[in-house]
Amino acid sequence: MEFSSKLIEKAVNEIAQLPGIGKRSALRLVLHLLKQPKEQTTFLSQALTQMRENIQYCTNCHNISDSLVCEICSNTNRDHQVVCVVEDIRDVMAIENTGQYRGIYHVLGGKISPIDGVGPSQLKITTLLEKVKQNQVSEIIFALSATMEGDTTNFYIYKQIAHSNVQISTIARGIAVGDELEYADEVTLGRSILQRVPFEKSFKNN
């Protein structure tokens, strides 16, 4: 792609480094910004820089936060004995949206994935193990993606805390609400039969 302006070229190249945005889409975004008032670009740049410069992580759960301890961890109404292990902030937001969980979180910052060069040392696993050691936790709930990497990460952590008397659970795998049985994959359907729940329990939280 040849550009008539070095400024455009630079902006397009920077935007195109973001995941899922190619050079054509980047150029479309740049041309959009050019049609908008200058302030929009200024606000966008400022928001990005400020976010990147000033962002903090909760010292307790490693969730993204504006203070040293995040709102969830500093909320005394929540059960600090129950820790839900998740991959990143998006999962925290998703679980919070359900309104069903009253414990706290532990954000790993990813999952073990040798293909992407992510090993256990790059994740916030040590601090989780320490919490268990210091008897701060009564239950750990694994809420990672139901993928090979998620399962590997679950198992890696499980092996290191299995000897402690912490209760370890994982979120239920099964048929999603609204799904039709015939389209469910075999593994999911098989698990949902093996891990069936008493009928009275199935509508308890609705």
Add this chain to the structure above:
Amino acid sequence: MEFSSKLIEKAVNEIAQLPGIGKRSALRLVLHLLKQPKEQTTFLSQALTQMRENIQYCTNCHNISDSLVCEICSNTNRDHQVVCVVEDIRDVMAIENTGQYRGIYHVLGGKISPIDGVGPSQLKITTLLEKVKQNQVSEIIFALSATMEGDTTNFYIYKQIAHSNVQISTIARGIAVGDELEYADEVTLGRSILQRVPFEKSFKNN
């Protein structure tokens, strides 16, 4: 969507104002930037601000440029009598990529579209008409999208220069190279028959 950090929220809201990017995608981009070195965000912000602040438009053809007159307009090897009317810089790039055109351009900056609130006065039509009046042009080639808006814009300009002795043409509509006839729409196929070209001409430029 509730965010655990105001900084994240602000960045997501700014990014989500761009066309084709929703809040979820914006959050994905923000989390990506957080995982990358700080410099990437700095470079991105700087490139955007500099682009928006310092961008110039060619005084002759209104194409985006780093100088007062763009490279194409200042190229004396090109035919300044032939003007190709296009919508925006992307069309200039697309036509330049073909390597088949040796004239100059006139970038309208959009097309007449009452639904989007774009009328003739918002487009760079007056300067085009002036070029025609001052006899600087021998041929005008319409190269706008083959849509209702494109055709409206073509016709609007045509009506105002039809009385002059400028030659007016439009890029050929027809079956795209590589396309199969059975999948072509009727209007395109119909036009391609009515506007058939001598066979010798059809492989002249290959």
